[in-house]
Amino acid sequence: MSDSNLEEIFIKRSQQKKKTSPLNYKERLFVLSEHKICYFDYDPEKKKKKALKGSVDLEKIKCVETVIPDENAPAERQFPFQIIYDEGPLYVFAKSDDIRKKWIHRIRQVVRFNKDLMQKYHPCFWEDGVWKCCQQVVKQAMGCRVMETRNGGFKQTLRKSRKPLPPTPEEEKPCRPLPPQPPPQQGPCPGSTVIAEYPYTPVQPQDLELRKDEEYTILEMSDPNWWRARDKYGTEGYIPSNYVTEAMNGLERFDWYCKNMNRSQAEHLLKTENKDGGFLVRDSSKAGKYTVSVFSKVGGETVGICKHYNICTTPQGQFYLAQSHNFNSIPDLINYHQHNSAGLVSRLKHIMSNRADSAPSPFGLGYGVWEIDPTHLTFIKELGCGQFGVVKYGKWQGQHDVAIKMIKEGSMSEDDFIEEAKVMMKLRHQKLVQLYGVCTKQKPIYIVTEFLSNGCLLTYLRESLKNPTPIHLLEMCKDVSEGMAYLESEQFIHRDLAARNCLVAANGTIKVTDFGLSRYVLDDEYTSSAGTKFPVRWSPPEVLLYSKFSSKSDIWAYGVLMWEIYTMGKMPYDRLNNSEIVDKVSTGLRLYRPQLANERVYSIMSICWRDKAEDRPTFLELVSNVQDLLYEMQ
Template identity: 45%
Template sequence: MSVNVTMSSTVILDGIMIKMSQQKKRISTCNYKERFFVLDTQELKYSECRPGRKPILKGCIKLYSIKCVDMVFTYLPVPCEFKYPFQVFHGKHFLYIFAPDKDCRLRWVHALKEETKNNNLVEKYHPQLRMNGKWRCCKQSEKLAKGCVVYDPVDCGSKKTLPAIPDLEIERLSDGVHRIAIALQNYSPLGDRELALRKDEEYTLTDSSHPDWCYVRDERGNTGFVPRIHLSEISGKNFERFEWYSKNISRGEAENVLFKEGKEGAFVVRNSRQTGVYTVSVFTKAPGRSTGEKQPCVKHYQIRRTETGESSFYLAEKYLFRTIPELIHYHQHNAAGLITRLRHPVTQKGCCSQIIAHGSKDEREVDPDELTFGQELGRGQFGRVLWGEWREKKVALKLIKEDCMSNEDLKEEAKIMIKFNHSKLVQLYGVCTQRSPMCLVLEFMENGCLSDYLRAKMGHLSQDTMLGMCLDVTEGMAYLETSNFIHRDLAARNCLVSKSNVVKLSDFGMTRYVLDDQYTSSMCSKFPVKWSAPEVVKYCKFSSKSDVWSFGVLMWEVYTEGRRPYENQSNAQVVESLNAGMRLLKPRLAPEAVYLLMDWCWKERPVDRPSFALLLHELSELTEC
């Protein structure tokens, strides 16, 4: 007679979270999988949810095998719906789990640490993700390399006990500037010197010099200390220093100032009638929706806040930013739902900022006598490209067609391109506006544009070469993405190839400046349809995710060795096909994993497409396979 003895276990936590797959060869949206997690006193299990059917067990980790449980911190965009990752290191494997909110993550990390605190734990752990064959935190390449941060089996990395309230000189600010902050959550005082907080109410900051405490005043005049982590400041201490801020200007006064200036994209930021709320007023000559004729007007956009989250400021579209200056900086380069970009800050006295007006009078301006012009290399929507020489260096000279781009906008383009510094972006040396036509002086790329190069090398490109080209473009786009910059015209024709076959991005963002509507227009009548995402075709809505769609088409161009997408279809037929859910077919030379990435880029909803940071990760993994 045999007796089966089973040890009983008690469920501690359960709930739905997202698991990140560690299978290198599974390159698709399936890398982020919704799973039902159960933690009991013996195991951590996760199952596939199947509505109306029994869940399928997908994984089981014995608690005694766990060596580390802690938060994961990353500055890269999180590519799934749940944004709060934590890690479980067991045996020789890492499990990354994404929780829906901070409190949920804290509960799971606390519970797992409590259950594993007596295990054989690591001394140090990696607080960031592994990417491109290296740990982002310490740059070590070995997957099982020793961590770089001391592991605490008790501390959960959040909600630490606050230190004692400091002995500060109250109301001692010397500049007399009153700063406004919003309470992110309720807070109940634990002592007589503290002040209660109510979520979403505004408070005046009197002293914020301590790293953990702020001294504030509420609307009723009560004062006291509150934890710094429960506040989000609306505007910085030197908010008034920005040239675009006009503190007390009214709506009518703003309109008068902007109409008098009369420049497309001239703008001010002013106080709204509601305390602590700000409005952006911007001048435009954009054609009216009904008549198509230019009707100068001033549009007013209230700066809004989301209910939750650290990055909470936004304008017309929900492109979120932590602070108002960051929001304004982004919209100075991207319309993103506004009638026009915020091109020219205007002071309350009614003149454009001198920073903008005279910003090009420096080393960016190239003396035309220093330029030698050679033969033509090609033509594009902005004009001819020649090879030339500048200061004994071989360069490319992009000559801008007359009436295609204003002198002022060319200088602005130069300011933007010089600011970006990355090995996968074509370098701009300067701009020459003292001759006609005006020109950009650019890094010379010996092998020309990518589309021509692909066709010239047809039948001679290896799989590693094609994958490397896609990886080069992704690196450049990931850099632009982290800079909150949208390319708008990503295609093989706008990438250049160096002598060593390195692919670099060119013409990023230039379609914003076209004046004659030959390529894009405010009415969205002309744009590269065969490279454009559905939201661009329908609503002229550009974003980093519309760039991702274009990148999928660029990958298709690479793996077809320079074929034109939808070459036998008109633009109208392409739009009709896309609306019906049809996509470009898998190229013969593209591995299945690569085509899955292309297809991921072509998801109907922008939110379902990957970020460039994630694409960079996935393509890097393919190079290691």
């Protein structure tokens, strides 16, 4: 037997039968070889293996981990471990913890270069149609515990060869793999050179004009959102930090790179341009990875198709789309495929970019702007009437689109809000609607925010969105989870998360708005759970019964918002009144699975609706779950 092989008698649990019984546990001889784990029927009297009963290809293994034994498990089933591969979990019971550790360690060594190794796993058994650890009812549901880094831990790297690997010394600690592109950066610092990705027209006397693709020197970075810079003519002023990128660093300098674009937006752009061989490069749904999206009119057809290719890396850090064509950088890869299709549906003929139209919203209306002069606002049309009064679309200084909330007197605790708004101005994320400033020196006071042309998400779902794909709906959920994860990281609670409090940008991006405003409502019907205006349908039991708000109550509301997205804007619990909802939700009622949501999507909703707040995930975990599912779907 070679040094990489192991043999051991284990008890194996049946993978097929739903109910567990003594007949489901049988002794098998397990053999770990160069390419497989095989298990055989075993004759204990003659001490030799008999018929092969099954095998697992090593290259298909995604995870090997311990399992928490059942409370009443007999002595021979006290040391279980699991081998997760394409067909699900294979449960094996060792005779001792030392034997279990030895096998787990050796298998991890051999498979540590596998593709798609899991980052999360289920620590308890799948039994009788449910995961005992988290009560999810989908066997393929995302794990509920994050993998730990330990000796023999996984390394997410590609490897072509299955030759035996040299043993890893016990004291060696594996390193966490870094994303291959872009490389770790510290970002610009005072004195460094940046390039303007987008043009910027000054709106304040102290601002500096940005001209696309020109270089600027950073002078001061005391405000993370507005940097003081100097252009090549010696002029100095403040620039929005999200309009520039470090010179000669990353992909931002290439027109084919569309930052922050998702799959649905890429397909819309490519199909609108309708050019055979039109392409772009975008961020993949998995952090640190990139995707090439290509439009092709196969066979000269009028209606084309979009194809999406993940950019892969070799163990040596080279990039490829077709395995036999490897390159040292992504720009080199793109340049090659602009001249050779090499396995793609088409060579990359035409750069498709929306960068001229997709400049991000600057963080405010200029450096230091807080109190806005109402005479600088022009009101153009009414957008609707919200909790606090009329909302209008307008212009600031005649050129910048803004939304203006005109706060009706008596609807808000204005002094408290004005103090808090200074904090809210500092909450800045691409998936949050940006608060630009306030007008407080007259009545009514105004709240001035970023304007999003497609309006309220709830109305968009009900009236504008036609025949969405499953990926499109999940991307909408991803946008909201990213914005909420940022609020969570800032220890800021929304308190009224729902589709009505999200807005839709021109490119389809969803942004969260009105975060924290519910604290300043003076309406008794709104602030009491017994009232008709209180968001009962989005509230967990601890809010309904005890008015206990937390980031975990926002998690519950996020699950309901996902349900709204997948029902195209239906009213949650539409056949129940508020008092019935309080009674039934507090005793276990949950929303049904929408027709457009598969079991995996519904399992994400369901973990948001766990009875105990502490059992619900964080938004950071939800972002990871949604990203992983999106990556699998693409």
